[in-house]
Every structure is written in structure tokens, then in C-alpha cells.
Amino acid sequence: MGTVDVPEATVARLPQYLRALSAFADAGARTVSSEALAEAAGVGSAKLRKDLSHLGSYGTRGVGYDVEQLRRQIADRLGQTTSWNVVIVGIGNLGHALAGYGGFASRGFRVVGLFDDGPQVVGEVVSGLPVRPLEELGEVLRPGEPTIGVLAVPAEHAQGVCDRLVAAGVTSVLNFAPTVLRVPAGVDVRKVDLASELQILAFHAQRKATRAVAPLPAPAAPAAAPLPVHPLDAVRPRVGEVV
Amino acid sequence: MGTVDVPEATVARLPQYLRALSAFADAGARTVSSEALAEAAGVGSAKLRKDLSHLGSYGTRGVGYDVEQLRRQIADRLGQTTSWNVVIVGIGNLGHALAGYGGFASRGFRVVGLFDDGPQVVGEVVSGLPVRPLEELGEVLRPGEPTIGVLAVPAEHAQGVCDRLVAAGVTSVLNFAPTVLRVPAGVDVRKVDLASELQILAFHAQRKATRAVAPLPAPAAPAAAPLPVHPLDAVRPRVGEVV
DNA sequence: AGGCTCTTGTGAACCCATGCACAAAGTCGT
DNA sequence: ACGACTTTGTGCATGGGTTCACAAGAGCCT
Ligand SMILES: NC(=O)c1ccc[n+]([C@@H]2O[C@H](COP(=O)([O-])OP(=O)(O)OC[C@H]3O[C@@H](n4cnc5c(N)ncnc54)[C@H](O)[C@@H]3O)[C@@H](O)[C@H]2O)c1
Ligand SMILES: NC(=O)c1ccc[n+]([C@@H]2O[C@H](COP(=O)([O-])OP(=O)(O)OC[C@H]3O[C@@H](n4cnc5c(N)ncnc54)[C@H](O)[C@@H]3O)[C@@H](O)[C@H]2O)c1
Numbered sequence: 279m280g281t282v283d284v285p286e287a288t289v290a291r292l293p294q295y296l297r298a299l300s301a302f303a304d305a306g307a308r309t310v311s312s313e314a315l316a317e318a319a320g321v322g323s324a325k326l327r328k329d330l331s332h333l334g335s336y337g338t339r340g341v342g343y344d345v346e347q348l349r350r351q352i353a354d355r356l357g358q359t360t361s362w363n364v365v366i367v368g369i370g371n372l373g374h375a376l377a378g379y380g381g382f383a384s385r386g387f388r389v390v391g392l393f394d395d396g397p398q399v400v401g402e403v404v405s406g407l408p409v410r411p412l413e414e415l416g417e418v419l420r421p422g423e424p425t426i427g428v429l430a431v432p433a434e435h436a437q438g439v440c441d442r443l444v445a446a447g448v449t450s451v452l453n454f455a456p457t458v459l460r461v462p463a464g465v466d467v468r469k470v471d472l473a474s475e476l477q478i479l480a481f482h483a484q485r486k487a488t489r490a491v492a493p494l495p496a497p498a499a500p501a502a503a504p505l506p507v508h509p510l511d512a513v514r515p516r517v518g519e520v521v
Numbered sequence: 522m523g524t525v526d527v528p529e530a531t532v533a534r535l536p537q538y539l540r541a542l543s544a545f546a547d548a549g550a551r552t553v554s555s556e557a558l559a560e561a562a563g564v565g566s567a568k569l570r571k572d573l574s575h576l577g578s579y580g581t582r583g584v585g586y587d588v589e590q591l592r593r594q595i596a597d598r599l600g601q602t603t604s605w606n607v608v609i610v611g612i613g614n615l616g617h618a619l620a621g622y623g624g625f626a627s628r629g630f631r632v633v634g635l636f637d638d639g640p641q642v643v644g645e646v647v648s649g650l651p652v653r654p655l656e657e658l659g660e661v662l663r664p665g666e667p668t669i670g671v672l673a674v675p676a677e678h679a680q681g682v683c684d685r686l687v688a689a690g691v692t693s694v695l696n697f698a699p700t701v702l703r704v705p706a707g708v709d710v711r712k713v714d715l716a717s718e719l720q721i722l723a724f725h726a727q728r729k730a731t732r733a734v735a736p737l738p739a740p741a742a743p744a745a746a747p748l749p750v751h752p753l754d755a756v757r758p759r760v761g762e763v764v
Numbered sequence: 765a766g767g768c769t770c771t772t773g774t775g776a777a778c779c780c781a782t783g784c785a786c787a788a789a790g791t792c793g794t
Numbered sequence: 795a796c797g798a799c800t801t802t803g804t805g806c807a808t809g810g811g812t813t814c815a816c817a818a819g820a821g822c823c824t
Contacts, residue, residue, distance in 0.1 A: 285810070285811070286810090286811095287810080287811060287812090288811090289721055289724050289725075290717070290721060292720070292721075292724070293714065293716065293717035293720045293721065294701070294717070296720075297699060297700075298701075311770090311771065311772090312771075312772070312773095313771085318701070319701065320701035320703075322812080322813075324812080324813055324814070324815090325811090325812065325813080327771095327772065327773065327774085328773085328774080328811090328812080328813090330772095330773090331772090331773060331774070335772090335773085337771080337772055337773080338771085338772080338819085338820060338821085339770080339771050339772040339773080339818075339819045339820045339821085340769080340770050340771050340772080340819070340820040340821050340822090341770080341771070341772090341820070341821070342770095342771070342772085343772090355724060355727075356720045356721075356723055356724050356727075357720075357723035357724060357726065357727040358720070358723070362719070362723050362726070364719070371617075371618045371621050371622065372618045372622075374614075374618065375614045375615045375617065375618040376715075378614050379614065379615075379715070381699065381715065381716045382716070382719070385716050385719070385720065386723075387716075387719055387723075424726050424730065426719060426722055426723070426726070449726065449729065450722040450723070450725070450726045451722075452715075452718055452719065452722060456540060456624065457540075458537070458541075458561070458562065458563035460563075464729070466722055466725045466726065468718050468721060468722055470713055470715065470718060471536070472619075472622070472624065472695075472713065473536065473624045473625070473628050473630075474533070474536035474537070475695055475711050475713060476605070476607070476625070476628070476630055476669060476695060477535070477536045477539075477599045477600075477601070477628065478532055478533060478535075478536065478599075478711065479669055479693040479694075479695060479709055479711055480599055480600035480601070480605050480629075480630075480669070480693070481527075481532050481535070481598060481599050481600060482532075482693065482709045483600065483605075483667050483669070483692060483693045483709070484598075484599075484600040486692065486707070486709075487667065528780070528781075529780090530780080530781060530782090531781095554800085554801065554802090555801075555802070555803095556801085565782080565783070566801095567782080567783055567784070567785095568781090568782065568783075570801090570802065570803065570804085571781090571782085571783090571803085571804080573802095573803090574802090574803060574804075578802090578803085580801080580802055580803080581789085581790060581791085581801085581802080582788075582789045582790040582791085582800075582801050582802040582803080583789070583790040583791045583792085583799080583800045583801050583802080584790070584791065584800080584801070584802090585800095585801070585802085586802090
């Protein structure tokens, strides 16, 4: 079944499934239905089943999925069987937070190097690791072990640093700087853009506000609720739809 | 024209376009072609034009788009004409970094409150703002001014804090905790999940690695590969395309 | 054994998004 | 004034992803 070609949208959800599965495992559950797992992961059950089918799942009809087996299978697919090396470049405001983040290690990511070029930052020890100058990048990267580079430098330096990472053999980059990175084919870049996220929220908030003033479908409706929604009309919790 | 119904995928790209436009404006350009702007934003030109058409764009054929006019139009759509209030809850590792982030203010987001419940954190002044206990949330939120809540608390407290934000009238939430938030309809949630991003990168890196071991045009696999993929799906070569 | 209940896996319809290709519409040079 | 050139805006085809709905499979109970 699902050897090659796992759809990208599915891949993006696997981490969520994995987290939910771990929660079920911790709670002592031995099996889960697609319904329960989907609920915990915040998606529809049909989507979940289709996603799992893409990687050749082993559910048993009438029962559900074996928690431990499925957890291991997804973990395998996400490469969690081996531990990945991570280097962080730019140990400023954000870099400090990232360097001390426990969510890395618990998911098989090992921070093996911190880099910066600020004279007063280099040499500092952050979360047990010394901050090194970028020149020492080569001493940390092992050719055999694929390494993920995390960029937390100012936007104007991001491309330059990225180039150096790529030149040193990094083929996976997570970019926090609000800029478009250009990389050769074969190199993966994902970006986390905080300002964009806020802007998208603002767009929707604005849309909600203008809608409230001039509602489209029912013009005859009298005063709608002045403040949007009541928090505890909890008849249906309804997961917030995102992308 | 694009009054209502801007596709979600388009909305997600508007911030990128806006950034690229600002760069062109700073460089002194008065007009840009869709080709140039798309290049700067890292998308295809056709996609860009279609996106702009959704919001009723005013390009002139043969010339391109007026930089300033388009910039203002997108800024309007993203709600940047008014300044949005932002509260950050959880002033730990990450919260400190967020509170000090300059990318907020420069895009019309004003941090109006920092909240935490740790005794040694409350009272501390971070980036010019005092850290307050959550109880004072009501004192900061103004009913008339929509406010965006940023969650940087540990995962196990995220839902509880979110509920309190929603109860206080917040209808837009940006969540950094690796957990699924349940909110009533009408509340927007977006999440930033660092660990997931790394896992997705790891997935692709692993795929690249196994592809390298067993290249595509090799129909007759000699012996089973050492460890890579599951035994049951060795069948079906299926010439994969590069991404 | 047989029927009942539960749940998976998936075919098929639908919706959204992407990319192509080109006519319409404008500018610029002569 | 006009033709050549440039670039937008969009119709259309294609593809990916989501959702529905249900038959097939698995356990359980009598
Ligand atoms: N702070 C946040 O909350 C936040 C949030 C989202 C995105 N970002 C983005 O993350 C990046 C970093 O933000 P920050 O607030 O940590 O900035 P910062 O200025 O605090 O830190 C940047 C660090 O990068 C180092 N640096 C600069 N140029 C370098 C180079 N060429 N090589 C190596 N190191 C270099 C600097 O010495 C500094 O320590 C920025 O692009 C910012 O837009 C930050
Ligand atoms: N540090 C990172 O780089 C990073 C990266 C990605 C995601 N995250 C996530 O962001 C969240 C915060 O991470 P962190 O590293 O800053 O953790 P942290 O422990 O350093 O900070 C958490 C803060 O939240 C406060 N807090 C706890 N419960 C609270 C409550 N009920 N009400 C108000 N405040 C409360 C704590 O007092 C503490 O100051 C976590 O969910 C983490 O998984 C962190």
C-alpha cells in the first residue's frame, strides 16, 4: 500500500496523530477507534482513516487500531526511530528560547550546535551548549548524519546563513526569519512566520467584524448577539478550523 | 470582483505579498509586474495574478501594479489600517522572546498585556510591560477593540487558559502549545507547532535518504534493503517524481 | 453457528487550488 | 495615429484533498 507517495497534507497531520496516540498510550488504552483518535487529533474520522490508509495501516475492523503498533508505525515514518541532529543559528531573543525548548529532545531531535556571530554572544553557554562562531559549523556536522538547520537570525542575514548551511551539507532548514529563502533543489525549507499568522488572524477578525455589521443571509434578523459568541454554548465544542 | 470570499490559500499568501511589496517600495519602485512580484514572494506569477484578482486588483496591462496602491490595498484587507491589540499568556522561555519581538509593532500589532501565573514571573517587567496575573485579563481587554490572544503556556494548561481568553471575549488565538484547542464557533485558532515542523522535515529527509539508497530506475531490486522500509510494501516500484 | 453490532477501508462525488495559455487592454516608440 | 510589444485578467483543464456513504471484515453474544 502506502510505500511511496504519502500526500503532503497527510504528512502534515502525522505529528498530530502521533501526539494523540502517545496520549492514548499514556492513558493505558490498547486500542483506539478512528472516531476517538480523530476527535483527539481535531480532525474528521474519515480523513484520519484515509490518511492512515496511505501508509498501509493495520487496523482491525470492529475494533480499531492497536495503539502501540500504530504509534510505532507513524513514528517510523516520521523518522523518529533515529535521532536527528539540529543546529540553531542566531542565538538572540528567539534562539535562546529554542535552545532551551524541551520539546526537541522528547521527539528525537538533538541540538548539537548553537551558532551566532555576535561577539558578546559567542562563548556564552546556553542550555549546556557553548555558542560558537559559524566558522566552526563544519566541526559539528557529520557527513553521515543528516542535520536540520534552524534559522533564527535577522531577516537580512537569513539567506547568507542559509547558503552557508547548505554549503556545509544541510538539506533541511526551518526558517523563522520573515524572508523567502532560495535553495538549490534537494533542500527542504519550511518557514514559521509569526507575523503572517497574526495577519491571517487579523484578516478573519476583520471579516467577522464587518460581517456582523452587515450580515448577508438574514437581513430581517434583529439584534444579533452583540459580542460574538457565548463561550459555553458547549453543545458542540467544535474544533477551530485552521489550515 | 473580490468583495467577499477570498480563498483561504490566497489569504495565507497575502502577508508574503505585502512584505515583498514593502521591499519594492523601499527600493523606490513605483510599479511592479506580476512576474517580478511573484519572484520576490516565491510563488508563480499566474498564482499571484489570480490571488490579486480575488480582491479586485487594479493592475494596468502592459505596465504592472502600482506598488503603493497595491500595498495599501493588501494592508487594508489584512486589517493593518487599524492597530490590533495582542495579549501574550505564558511569559516563560518563549513568551519572553515573543514579548520582545519587534516584528509585532512594525506590522500594526500592539502588545497590550503580558500574563502569567508563576509567582516569580508576575510583577517582572518585560520589554516595558509588567507581567500580570490572569485575573486582570478583563482590565486589559476593551470590548470594542478586538484582541488577539497568544498562548505560550505549557500544553497541559493551554485549553484552560484558552477558555478564559474566550470567556473574556477574545475571538482570535495563536497557539504555540502542542495541543488541540477546542473553541466555540466564531473563534479562530491558528497554531504554530515547532515540533511538527521538524518532524515533517525529518519525514522528507528520511524519504530523500531512502530514495538515495534505492534510486528510481532500478526495477530489479537485488536483495532486500538492509533496514529501510517495511517489508510488506516492497512491491510496486511506481516511478516517483522529485519534489 | 448464525446473526448482530461495530468499525475499517475505500470508491466516488465534490470542492478548492494550481498552472497553462491566450485574448483583452494598455503603453511606448516612431 | 498606429503597430509592436508588454502584461494583466481569466477560462479551462488538471490535480489534490476532503467528505460521504457503504460494503466488507472482525469480534461478540446467544
Ligand atoms: N523574537 C521572536 O519572538 C521572533 C518571532 C518570530 C520571528 N522572529 C524572527 O527570528 C529572527 C530572530 O529574532 P530575534 O528576536 O531572536 O532577533 P535577535 O536580534 O534577538 O537575535 C538575532 C541573533 O542573530 C545573530 N546574528 C545576526 N547575524 C548573524 C549571522 N550572519 N550569523 C550568525 N548569527 C547572526 C545576532 O548576533 C543575534 O544574536 C528574526 O528574523 C525575527 O524576525 C523572532
Ligand atoms: N521554548 C520554545 O522554544 C518553544 C517552542 C515551541 C513551542 N513551545 C511551547 O510553548 C509553550 C511555552 O514554552 P516555554 O518553553 O516558554 O515554557 P516555559 O515553561 O518556559 O514557560 C511557560 C510559562 O507559562 C506559565 N504558565 C503555566 N501555567 C500557566 C497558567 N495556567 N496561566 C498562566 N501562565 C501559566 C509559567 O509560569 C511559565 O512562565 C509550551 O507549550 C511549549 O511546548 C515552546
